[in-house]
Amino acid sequence: MDMSDNGRIEIEKVTKIFRREDEDIETLTALEDVSLNIRSGEFVSIVGASGCGKSTLLRIIAGLETPTIGEVRKDGETIKGTDEKRGLVFQDHSLYPWLSVWDNVTFGLKSLGRYKEKKEYAGQLLEMVGLSGFSKSYPSQLSGGMSQRIALIRALVTEPDVLLLDEPLGALDAFTRMNIQDVLIDLWKETKSTMLLITHDVDEAIYLSQRVVVMTPRPGRIVDEFDIEMSYPRERSHSQFVEYRNKILKKLNYAHEQSIGYYI
């Protein structure tokens, strides 16, 4: 197990402005003055309305986009480009359909030349998510929930310090989603990776994370954050849980009313 304390993220005054050639407005401020520090091994969720810049922020941390202003650092170093130390899982799992489950899971290991060293670990992760019996299956033979479990361990098998999750459970039905939330907690505890999750589901954010960050759109900003001071596993009907839910939903609605006032 990796006992290092890598995986610290510092987002410092990040603004992202996109150019728009298709509209009369020439630029779009997707993120404005966003600052956030994430501790090594912390589980943080970001919630916010569609278009508030969540994916843009995640893509900047992944190294797929660069900030227009500001800086993002991992363990003190400015992020430049993608790196296997920062894993990424999207809503659409995008497994390789022509590869078996095992070959999908170990694809990254092979391309890094770490297959021999880590194949046992890959087997352990597969077992942890209850899919060791499906090594030889192909993605088309799996359910959505199974595919997403494979996508998670495929991203974790190379031992990233940080796992960036953009609505990874968004396409799943409610029951599968709750099951995989538990899988995600198990994987987090096992790997000790820093987890940064984007979700529209406030309950999911509270159930999983130590801290919930709330963003609002136009321009995308962080408006508040909540430390979730509950031990795991969490009870969704617990009064404390319900209280967090009310507070966060209020924050999102309140912000919405404000933006109507300003922009419509």
Ligand SMILES: Nc1ncnc2c1ncn2[C@@H]1O[C@H](COP(=O)(O)OP(=O)(O)OP(=O)(O)O)[C@@H](O)[C@H]1O
């Ligand atoms: N490559 C791009 N070029 C131009 N505009 C972009 C680009 N990527 C994102 N945007 C714009 O930036 C804003 C934020 O987009 P982003 O995808 O980050 O939102 P989001 O919070 O992830 O939304 P959702 O919840 O719908 O996924 C949107 O208005 C979007 O149109």
Ligand SMILES: [Mg+2]
């Ligand atoms: Mg998005």
